[in-house]
Amino acid sequence: xxxxxxxxxxxxxxxxxxxxxxxxxxxxxxxxxxxxxxxxxxxxxxxxxxxxxxxxxxxxxxxxxxxxxxxxxxxxxxxxxxxxxxxxxxxxxxxxxxxxxxxxxxxxxxxxxxxxxxxxxxxxxxxxxxxxxxxxxxxxxxxxxxxxxxxxxxxxxxxxxxxxxxxxxxxxxxxxxxxxxxxxxxxxxxxxxxxxxxxxxxxxxxxxxxxxxxxxxxxxxxxxxxxxxxxxxxxxxxxxxxxxxxxxxxx
Numbered sequence: 395x396x397x398x399x400x401x402x403x404x405x406x407x408x409x410x411x412x413x414x415x416x417x418x419x420x421x422x423x424x425x426x427x428x429x430x431x432x433x434x435x436x437x438x439x440x441x442x443x444x445x446x447x448x449x450x451x452x453x454x455x456x457x458x459x460x461x462x463x464x465x466x467x468x469x470x471x472x473x474x475x476x477x478x479x480x481x482x483x484x485x486x487x488x489x490x491x492x493x494x495x496x497x498x499x500x501x502x503x504x505x506x507x508x509x510x511x512x513x514x515x516x517x518x519x520x521x522x523x524x525x526x527x528x529x530x531x532x533x534x535x536x537x538x539x540x541x542x543x544x545x546x547x548x549x550x551x552x553x554x555x556x557x558x559x560x561x562x563x564x565x566x567x568x569x570x571x572x573x574x575x576x577x578x579x580x581x582x583x584x585x586x587x588x589x590x591x592x593x594x595x596x597x598x599x600x601x602x603x604x605x606x607x608x609x610x611x612x613x614x615x616x617x618x619x620x621x622x623x624x625x626x627x628x629x630x631x632x633x634x635x636x637x638x639x640x641x642x643x644x645x
Contacts, residue, residue, distance in 0.1 A: 398561055400568035402428035402458070406557060411438040413457035414512060414527040421459060421516035421523040432456040432560050454509075454530035454556045458567070459516070462524050463575055466515070469524060471579045472571075473499040473513045474586045474617055476526055479567035480509050481589060484530070484546065486562050491549035494591035496635055497610075497619050502591050506535070506544035530559060541637055583613055597621070598636040605636070 398404055410416050410433040417431055436455050462469055477499040484493060484501065494502045501509040512527035532553050535545040546553045554562070574582050587593065590610075598607045599619065608621030608628060619630040 398430070399565040400428060402430055402460070402564060404430040404432065404557070404560060404564070406432045406434070409433060409435045409437065412436050413455050414514065414525055417457040417459040417523075417525040417527075418514070418516040421525065422518070424518070424521070425459070426461045426517065426521070426523050427459040429460075430456055430458050430560055430564060432556055434556065452533035452553075452556070454528065454532055454559050456528050456556070456560050456563075458526045458528070458564075459523050460526075462522055463571075466522060468579070469515065470513070471574065471582065471617060472524065472526065473511060474579070474582050475570050475574045476511050476513070476528070476567060477501060478582060478585050478589070479563060479570045480511065480528060480530070482566040482570070483559065483563040484509065486566075487554050487559070488546060488549035491546075493589070495586055495589045496591045497613075498617065498632075500541075501530075503544040503546075503549060505591070506542040507531075508544040508546065528563065532556070532559070540634075579615070579617070583615070583617065587613060592635070599630055599633040600636055601630070601633045606630075 413431045413433050413436065415438070433455050434451050477495050481493050481495060481501050484491065492504050496502050499511040500507050509528065509530040514525045515522050516525050517523035531543060531545040533545060533547050535543040570582065592610050595610060596607060597610050598605055599621065606621065606623060606628065608623035610619065611622050612620040614620055614629055619633070621628045621630065
């Protein structure tokens, strides 16, 4: 099997329950990659907080499994590394698409979600494996979700086959991962903020016990979201940014 740009292998299945579950099963047996696992159809795909990930044949569903190259406490930074890389990969196929990044790790096209990520740890104690799940809407834009969706087909008349997309993503993720390892999270944070959606705007963020509203002002040095809630600074480590509809415009 031909290796990709990063040296990783790529396996593509007609159908799987979930590429992330398959990666976790392999990690449980001692496998550590680097390996991309892709499926043309998933029967039980999932995203952050266990949400269902809907997919049609032609969309990208893939998980990259690899041994961590940095201390475990730094691994959450990889969500931002991957988000920048996925945006870069989409731009290769749709150069004029209006792309941006929604905290913490969604990719938007014209303000609608076109891709999402799921970063998890698997493997045995003392031998962790990073599994990075990536879902990209190539041909479908699922309806009825908690955030409007888009598809690459609307921005690229000749959308890529999932294999071509994963090959491109492998190349750009490898490049961004090297930036992260060599120059630290600050270099990735700067890139992420330069492409951030809603910076300087009022947003709503759903937390476990409440939904808050404030102006998105910055990311802290760990990647946490900083909001100005009518003069009160709030730092959010985990949450979901909701659609802007219904937010009162304030000066």
